[in-house]
Every structure is written in structure tokens, then in C-alpha cells.
Amino acid sequence: MSDVLSPDAALAAEIERLKAAIPKTRELYREVCALLFFRYGITPTANRLYQLVRRGSMGTPTGVLGEFWAELREKSRVRIEHPDLPADLGAAAGELVAILWSRATASAEAALDALRDEVEAQRVEAQQLVIAARDELGRVESALEQRTAALLAAQVEIRELDKAQAEGHAQRQALEAELARISAALAARDRELVEVREGFSRDLEKQREAAERAEDRLRASEKRALLEIDRERSTATKLQKELDEATHRADRKDADHRRASETIQAQLGDARHQTGVLQGRLDAVQAENLRLQAEMMALREASQSGAPAAVRKTSRSTRSSRAVPTAKPATRRKKAV
Incomplete structure (x- = not known):
């Protein structure tokens, strides 16, 4: 926002505009006289005119100023002409009109002030508004x-x-790949369990007669x-649910x-925890x-030998060996938890 021009700056700008528009020196001095007297209410002098225009010699603004005052007095004089009006009365009427014009001029100057x-x-108010x-x-x-600094921080x-x-x-x-690997391993374990069950059934059929x-x-x-196979299936189903x-x-x-x-980080820790639990249960399976x-091998040996004592010994050994692995997954699950 630009500042409001002061009267001196406005006068200087107006004179520069007149210099560019009027190339003749006397006409330029006459326009500057009219500008000072009528627009700015300043009584023009030859020295002031020369300081503002700075063209020609000092005699030029003096002559132009004399012509300006003579023309102004001539224009301000009022002539009242009438065929039947006496000359002295006409002059008095002219002077009266001149006095009225002077008073009107003074009133206009007061209004101008x-x-x-x-x-x-x-x-002044505009300058305060500018400030x-x-x-x-x-x-x-x-x-x-x-806000720009905050925006840059937000972008970072x-x-x-x-x-x-x-x-x-x-x-x-990576976690999904690991879960897929675990799922494949569980599927392989399930197939192995099915194969074990089928082989176990075939072996029982062969050994039933003997x-x-x-x-x-x-x-x-x-x-x-x-029951163990069903339990393992239940465990596998539970593991699949946990995988889901x-x-x-x-x-x-x-x-x-x-x-x-x-x-x-918290969710990855949870996933690692679940993976550890799954690994422990896989070890248990x-x-x-x-x-x-081992139990099947013992039963096969017992059926081939036909010795009840050996069968009982094998059954006890298998039961004792069965108690050991079931404790290990529980311990691992406890550690994983």
C-alpha cells in the first residue's frame, strides 16, 4: 500500500506532468501560475516560479507573472453597460459587483481552506490506516x-x-510368508497323521488274528x-484358527x-509371540x-512275540514316554506366554 502524497509532492508531480505536456516556456509558466493560485491557493512569485520550473531566464517568470495579474484584474472587473444607465452609476454598479465577487471569492477561499x-x-487518517x-x-x-514452518514440519x-x-x-x-510356511508344515503334519492312522489300522487288521x-x-x-489323532486334529484346527x-x-x-x-512394533511383538506359541505346539505335535x-512299534513287536508280559512292559514304557512329550509343549507354551 503506497503512502498518500503530501501537498508539496503532489505539486511537484503536477508540475512534472505540465513540463512533459507543454514544451513552450511562457505557456508553462502561465499554467504553473494558474495551478498555484487557483488549485493550491498559493500566491505565485517570480522566484517561486523559477524554482519550480527552472526554464529560461529570471525575466521570463517575471513577465509571465505580470501578464497573469493583469489578465486576472481584467477578468475580475465587471462592466455594466446599458443605454439609459449613467456612466457614474454604471461604474458604481460595477464596483459593487466587483466587491460582491471579491467577497464571494473570499468565501470560496475560506471554504477551500x-x-x-x-x-x-x-x-492523516489515511496515513494512520496505512500504518x-x-x-x-x-x-x-x-x-x-x-504456518509455513508448521507445514514443513508436518510434511517431514x-x-x-x-x-x-x-x-x-x-x-x-515377511510375516505372511512365515505364516504360509507354518501352514504348509501343519498340512504336512496332518497328512502324516492320516498316513499313520491308516497304517496303524492296517497293522491292527493284520495282527488281529495272530x-x-x-x-x-x-x-x-x-x-x-x-483319541490322540482326534486331539491332534482339534489342535491343528485350533492352530489354523490362531493362524487366521x-x-x-x-x-x-x-x-x-x-x-x-x-x-x-506392538503388533509385531504380538505376532512373534503367537509364532512362538505355534512353534511350541508344533514341537508338541x-x-x-x-x-x-514308538507305541505302534511296541505293539507290533508284542503281537509278533505273543508275550503278554512284553506287551505290558511295552504299554508301560509307551505310557511313560507319552507323559514326557505332553509336558514339554506345556512348558514351551508357558515360556512363550
Whole structure:
């Protein structure tokens, strides 16, 4: 916002405009005289004219000023002409009109002075408004700088969050690959259990005719084996559900990564915990499979030898060996928890 021009600056600007518009020196001095007297209410002098225009010699503004005053007096003189009006009365009437014109001029000058005072007051008020506007502009610029700094900080934080999100996505993909590997391992264990059950059934059918005295024990063993197999299936189903829950948690982790990187660390810790639990249970399933295989081998040896004592000894040994692996997964699960 530009400042309001002062009277001197406005006069200088107006004279520069007249210099550019009027190339002739005498006409320029005459226009400057009229500008000073009629617009700014300043009585022109030869010295003032020369200081403002600075063209020609000092005699030029003096001559132009004399012509200006003569022309002004001639124009201010009022002539009243009438065929029947006496000359002295006409002159008196002219002087009266001249006096009225002088008073009107004085009144107009007073009004012009009041208008100047009003314009000056408006100029001062405008300058105060300019100062207030500059202060407001400074405050706005300061607020804009603060908001710009906050925006830059937010952009930096967004880039950091994007980087953390990319890292979390990579970790999620690695976790999904690990879960897929565990799922494949569980499927292989399930197939092995099915194969063991089928082989166990075939072996029982082959040994039923040769081991009539151990039929009840063999049936009990088969029932226990079936119960163990069902238990393992239940365990595998539970593990699959836990895997599904882990997958859902991983999805939730990916969504939570967009809000805060700290939540990702907590979810990854939870996923690692669940993986440890699953690994412990897988170890328990493997130990149980080994136990079943040992029991089957013992039953085969017992059926081939036909010795009840050996069968009882083998049954006791298998029961004692069965108690050991079942304790290990519990211990591992406790450690994982």
C-alpha cells in the first residue's frame, strides 16, 4: 500500500506532468501560475516560479507573472453597460459587483481552506490506516511464516510415517510368508497323521488274528490312538484358527501403521509371540507323533512275540514316554506366554 502524497509532492508531480505536456516556456509558466493560485491557493512569485520550473531566464517568470495579474484584474472587473444607465452609476454598479465577487471569492477561499483542512485530516487518517495496515500485514506475515514452518514440519512427519508404513508393509509380507510356511508344515503334519492312522489300522487288521489274547489291549490302544489323532486334529484346527487370527491381526497392524509406527512394533511383538506359541505346539505335535510311532512299534513287536508280559512292559514304557512329550509343549507354551 503506497503512502498518500503530501501537498508539496503532489505539486511537484503536477508540475512534472505540465513540463512533459507543454514544451513552450511562457505557456508553462502561465499554467504553473494558474495551478498555484487557483488549485493550491498559493500566491505565485517570480522566484517561486523559477524554482519550480527552472526554464529560461529570471525575466521570463517575471513577465509571465505580470501578464497573469493583469489578465486576472481584467477578468475580475465587471462592466455594466446599458443605454439609459449613467456612466457614474454604471461604474458604481460595477464596483459593487466587483466587491460582491471579491467577497464571494473570499468565501470560496475560506471554504477551500476548510476543504483543505478536511483533506489534510483525511490524509492523516489515511496515513494512520496505512500504518495500521502495515502492522496488520506484519502480523499476517509472521503468522504465515509460523504456518509455513508448521507445514514443513508436518510434511517431514508425513514422510517419516510413509517410511515407517513401507517398513511395516515389508515386515507384514515377511510375516505372511512365515505364516504360509507354518501352514504348509501343519498340512504336512496332518497328512502324516492320516498316513499313520491308516497304517496303524492296517497293522491292527493284520495282527488281529495272530493276537487274540491282546485284542482288548490292542483295541484300547487303537481307541487311545484315535483319541490322540482326534486331539491332534482339534489342535491343528485350533492352530489354523490362531493362524487366521494372526492374519487378521497382521491386517489390523497394516492399518494401524498408518496412524503410528509405535503400534506396529506392538503388533509385531504380538505376532512373534503367537509364532512362538505355534512353534511350541508344533514341537508338541511332533513329539506326539514320535510317541505314537514308538507305541505302534511296541505293539507290533508284542503281537509278533505273543508275550503278554512284553506287551505290558511295552504299554508301560509307551505310557511313560507319552507323559514326557505332553509336558514339554506345556512348558514351551508357558515360556512363550
